Amino acid sequence: MGYLTTSKKKITANTFLELKAAGEKIAMMTAYDYTTATIIDQAGIDSLLIGDSASNVMCGNDDTLPITVDEMIYHAKAVARATRHALVVCDMPFGSYQVSRDEGVRNAIRIVKESGVDAVKLEGGRDIVDTVCGIISAGIPVVGHLGLTPQSVHVFGGYGLRAKDEAEAERLMADAKALDEAGVFALVLEKVPAALAARVSHEVKAATIGIGAGNGTDGQVLVYADALGFSHDFKPKFLRRFADAQQCITDGVTQYVSCVKDSTFPNADESY
The missing domain is CATH 1.20.5 (Single alpha-helices involved in coiled-coils or other helix-helix interfaces)
Structure with missing residues (x-):
């Protein structure tokens, strides 16, 4: 337990940067409803993510693509109501920011305004930097997401390890630096080699949050249903079950x- 983890003060985007500077790891977990979020928040989590994984966990879809902005707001509103300590981040779902900067900014404002979350998360690199800048200019903190980006599953052809070869690793590094310069306060690195994730963590100012990216990141995130053993079917290498x-x-x-x-x-x- 660290000096900020044990504090009862509300965690903010700036706290993430303070945690990184202090060398204190950041613990993030998903939540999609009031009751679960209350329990996880009271247990001392640093951040709650209303992931678009709600599409799978709550709705039973095969991937994250079908979930809508309205559905994300519904889940995010419940989690935000429950949370007193953790930083609350909401995923922007597929289709809500890919069309244009203006539409992305408009949807980010709507999500924050209607749900009460603290920040939004977007998948992508240099291709979304303009939108990220617009959202930050509107006063909304942003979390980036690189590596395996589930909204691009059909482009990748599955959920395998990303950035295994040098060319893709360098592209990821360039994307990370571009997002960092744009002002993201945190960056999720999903299913990338541990050495690459550690390198990114060392070279960007933003706090890095890993999932299947080794222990060299500034923190970790897991889907609560996976981490707490609500299902025994999902068995990736990176998953540890902390309850049954x-x-x-x-x-x-x-x-x-x-x-x-x-x-x-x-x-x-x-x-x-």
């Missing part, structure tokens, strides 16, 4: 069904 919620919930539901069936619930003390 699936088994815990299964056991609880099984006991509930049994007690209802044998009429031991509710008992006299639980009745009016």
Whole structure:
């Protein structure tokens, strides 16, 4: 536990930079609803991300592409209401910023205005720098996202490791520096070689948040349903399960069904 992690003050974009400067790792996790966000925030997380992974986790879609701005705002509003300590970041979903700078800025303003989140996250590098600058100019902190960018899954042809060869690694480095110069305060690096992620972390001012990118980044992010064991089906190399919620919930539901069936619930003390 670090000097800022134990503070009850609200974490801000500037706090991320302070944490990086102090050498204190940043812990980020996704959340999509009020109840889960309340628990995770009270447990001491530094940042909550309303990821467009809500498309998979909450809606059962095969990828992140179908989720809309309206749906992201719905989830983000619930998480923001629950959060007292963590920095709350909302993904801008596919189609909300790719068409033009103006549309990206407009959607970012809408997301922050209607949900109450602290920052937005966009996938992409030099191709979105103009939009990133516009959003920051509007007064909204921005998190970048490089490496495996799930909104581009059809371009990549899957969810494999990115930047394995030197040419792609140099492109990623150039993208990271461009986003850093544009003013992002944090940069998610997903599924890239650990050595490359460490290099990026060393060469940019922004705090880097890894997922499948080794331990040389300034922090880590995981989807809460994966990290807490709500499902046992997803088994990437980078995932560690810190709880077994699936088994815990299964056991609880099984006991509930049994007690209802044998009429031991509710008992006299639980009745009016």
